[in-house]
Amino acid sequence: DSGVTQTPKHLITATGQRVTLRCSPRSGDLSVYWYQQSLDQGLQFLIQYYNGEERAKGNILERFSAQQFPDLHSELNLSSLELGDSALYFCASSGTMSYTFGSGTRLTVV
Amino acid sequence: QKEVEQDPGPLSVPEGAIVSLNCTYSNSAFQYFMWYRQYSRKGPELLMYTYSSGNKEDGRFTAQVDKSSKYISLFIRDSQPSDSATYLCAMEANAGGTSYGKLTFGQGTILTVHP
Numbered sequence: 513d514s515g516v517t518q519t520p521k522h523l524i525t526a527t528g529q530r531v532t533l534r535c536s537p538r539s540g541d542l543s544v545y546w547y548q549q550s551l552d553q554g555l556q557f558l559i560q561y562y563n564g565e566e567r568a569k570g571n572i573l574e575r576f577s578a579q580q581f582p583d584l585h586s587e588l589n590l591s592s593l594e595l596g597d598s599a600l601y602f603c604a605s606s607g608t609m610s611y612t613f614g615s616g617t618r619l620t621v622v
Numbered sequence: 623q624k625e626v627e628q629d630p631g632p633l634s635v636p637e638g639a640i641v642s643l644n645c646t647y648s649n650s651a652f653q654y655f656m657w658y659r660q661y662s663r664k665g666p667e668l669l670m671y672t673y674s675s676g677n678k679e680d681g682r683f684t685a686q687v688d689k690s691s692k693y694i695s696l697f698i699r700d701s702q703p704s705d706s707a708t709y710l711c712a713m714e715a716n717a718g719g720t721s722y723g724k725l726t727f728g729q730g731t732i733l734t735v736h737p
Binding site for chain 2: 516
């Protein structure tokens with residue numbers, strides 16, 4: 513157990529729908545990151561939050577949004593889903609000298 | 623051109639072999655270098671990290687960084703079947719204070735160690 517908790521582990525949904533992925537960081541970590549992993553693109557950075565504030569944005573689509581709550585858990589919202597959004601979505605958290613990933617949410621859009 | 627290039631393999635070696643995994647990068651701003659291991663359907667697990675040129679050893683694993691050549695390597699000695707996984711190099715440019723920035727990953731090398 514890495515200490516980073518992601519739910520749900522699997523999600524199957526239809527095109528056009530909206531889903532929410534949840535992440536609880538390791539105890540004491542203030543930063544949360546979201547990554548997308550697909551076969552053709554590898555692991556791609558989406559967005560980072562630090563103590564509730566957005567800190568950095570990567571290749572995140574406008575249909576996707578995220579937030580970090582006062583208790584430091586984070587949610588990634590994916591809307592108007594397309595077949596190409598099917599991927600593994602990982603959350604990571606970091607503190608001093610550590611960068612730890614969760615087990616991921618496997619999203620399948622049908 | 624991608625910022626980080628990694629040979630995707632696959633790499634197949636016999637048990638006990640020395641494995642060499644490599645990445646090259648183009649962004650001179652990268653300061654921290656990490657190697658992750660990812661088993662099928664699992665999250666990446668941090669194996670090694672370093673921020674300076676030279677070698678860092680941890681058990682059977684040695685991470686090597688050559689900033690002048692923009693080249694990093696991971697060596698696995700006495701490889702075991704349990705080492706079979708995808709190995710990802712990752713780099714970070716904005717670390718400071720109490721938080722890292724985004725990681726830029728290589729494509730990953732699939733390694734199989736057969737008995």
